[in-house]
Amino acid sequence: GGGGNDQCKVDVTVSRDGSVVVAVGTQDLGTGTRTFTRAIVAEELGLGIKDVVEQIGNSKLGSANSSGGSTTAASLSPSVKDAAVKTRLAVAEKIAPLFGNAKPEEITFAGGNVSGGGKTIAWKQACAALPAAGITSHGVWRSELQSRGVHGVCFAEVEVDVETGKVRPIKMVQVQDGGLPLNRLTMESQINGGMIQALGMALWEGRTIDADLGMQLNPTFMDYKLPGSLEMPEMIPIIDDEDTREVVIGIAEAAIIPAVGAVANAVFNACGVRVRELPITPDKILMGLMSERRSA
Known part of the structure; x- marks a missing residue:
């Protein structure tokens, strides 16, 4: 699994109008960058994801890693979390007089409300007490919020037509860990x-x-075969929640990675032919079956 940088x-x-x-x-x-970027900030400030607007993909904004190599989430999310925490504390400090000068760390943000010192007010009402320029916090990468190293296993069921050599995949089940899922739907x-x-x-490929x-x-794409919906x-x-x-x-x-070997092993289990060169095409199945008959 890809770690960050x-x-x-x-x-x-x-x-001051409460916009974030x-x-x-x-x-x-x-791959869900827009979603988890907003979600991390919304969670920290006790807001809904729709209450946060993301601005991404422009070199005029904060510097960023390249998008790819399984490193984007692990590089970006720790920086977003750092910025979100700093923002929460900065806002809490500015609005502390509304809550009897409670300490910033004692002020909580949840359900679109802000609470502290035995008092609760709406988020937008609290933000009205911010400076005219609002509050801006800068987040940097926190290595302790990311890691590397994942594990997965796949089970595959296939059907092999021994007359034509055609392989038809029937069912696949894959279990994968990945540390903390930022979005379970996109991880699945x-x-x-x-x-x-x-x-x-x-x-096929x-x-x-x-x-x-x-x-x-x-x-x-007319000549290079990719799997389609059919x-x-x-x-x-399956997300491994024991991680x-x-x-x-x-x-x-x-x-x-895991599914390639699972499919090849399922083919072997179905017809007894061990194909050691991908893709596992009908001609290789038929030649393998012929070889098995000759050696029988």
Whole structure:
């Protein structure tokens, strides 16, 4: 699993009207960056995720790591958390007179309200006591909030037609850990994506290279076979909740690894042919079956 690095700088701004903006240069490639960036800040300030606006993907914003390599979440989320905590304490300090000059750490934020000194008021009412320019806090990477090293296991069921050599995946179940899930739905989606990519590697994806020119002969989606919706089996992603590490770890690429071997082993279990070169295409199955008959 991918650990993070010290590249992300995050700004969180709270205005007097109660609006909250979290800003960083990181891009979102569809892996949930927008969601967890807002969610971390919202949780720290006791707000709903819809109450926080994200600004991302612009070099004018805080510096950021590249988006990819299973490192984005582990690089960005600790910086967001750091900025969110600093923002909470900074806001609490400014509005402390509303709560009898309670200590900032004694003021709580929950359910869209702010409480302290035996008094509770709405978030927007509290923010009206902020300076005209609002409050802006800068977050930096905190290494103790992230880690690396994930583990997964996949179970696959396939059907092999011994007359045609066609392999039909029926069901896949994959268990994956990953430290602290920032968003369970997107983590399950990444596990599903790993199983789908592994299916492509195991059964369909293969480059055809011209032996003399070294050029790929199937470079387009018209020629290079990827698994489509009709090839995808029933997939059950399971998050390992026995992983009690309270740290963020990237899992996207790691989720691809277990299923390839599971599919190859399922093919062997179904027909007795051990294919050692991917993809496992019908011709390899038929040649393996023929070899088995000859040696019988």
